[in-house]
Amino acid sequence: MGQEPFDTFYLREYPKVVGLLQGLLRSRLVAEELAQETFLVAYRDWARVGGLDNPRAWVRKVALNQRGSFLRAYLRQQARERDSAVQYEDDTIKLADDHAEVWEAIRTLPPGEAQAIALHYYEDYSIAQIAAALGRAPGTIKAQLHQGRRKLARLLDTGSEGRST
């Protein structure tokens, strides 16, 4: 089977990667910036990346691990939201309030748990696929998903869990 052309791959995957990053970072500008950097890296090395078993997982791994810039952007974004009275209302993909509240809660989780939750529920990745994309052990991902869900249940006050603690 021949290698998929870069632009076909890009046009299909770019919005999804922006969505994933926006879910984790809130800022669409930062999400688009990191996504562009990711696809630039992929484009420059497309002869190799396009021939990998799973270029989709590769771009997600690069997007989430860009030399620490992801974590810094994540922390900066959190600090900005905490410290600033200015909210970037237009700087997001528009979601219904209920869904936006869920993503707000996900962003308060530790980055590892938030990434695992986002890949599982946004990308429909299995535990094995998340482990491969993030370069972590499947057991770690399973634990992070479990802990993340428990924390979200409390944060979102779903069922009686939030009230019982």
Add this chain to the structure above:
Amino acid sequence: MNRDDRLQAADSAVEDRLRAAGNALREGSATQVDAAGPLRQILQRAEATREPAVPLTPSPLRPAASLLPPAQRLALAVNLLLVLALGVALVVVVRQGGDPGPPASPAPTAATVTSTTKAEVRTVTSVPEACLDAAELADDVISRLNRNVRDERLFLALRDYTIASQACRRAASP
């Protein structure tokens, strides 16, 4: 309803909300994110880095800076200022390491290692994390100015640089 039942109900409810929120964001990104514009930028940036450097053969009568267009001259000036500011911050940090402080409270950002076998003092300096962030953001700003990308991301990068450089100065202050 016992505690296990409550946990199971909460898990089930959060699972449903996560699935719905994931689907909503997936649909939102598919309909609201424009991929064509960034593709052009990516291709342009890839081409820009592939091209050989423009051969500059300035006349000896003309300074090199005057060959640059105004935007690049501004970028050059900003670059020099950023490098100067970082240099000052590093000098402050190094000086702190060199100053003989009270024995019970050494400077937090620098450590002095003294060898007893040789009459030689070696200063090992650790740069505060905020300064590393400032340097990285400065690189980002410089890169954007060099590419003449003057959009909101430049504004955000400049603002983040300002915050990081202030934190760097605070971290480097005694």
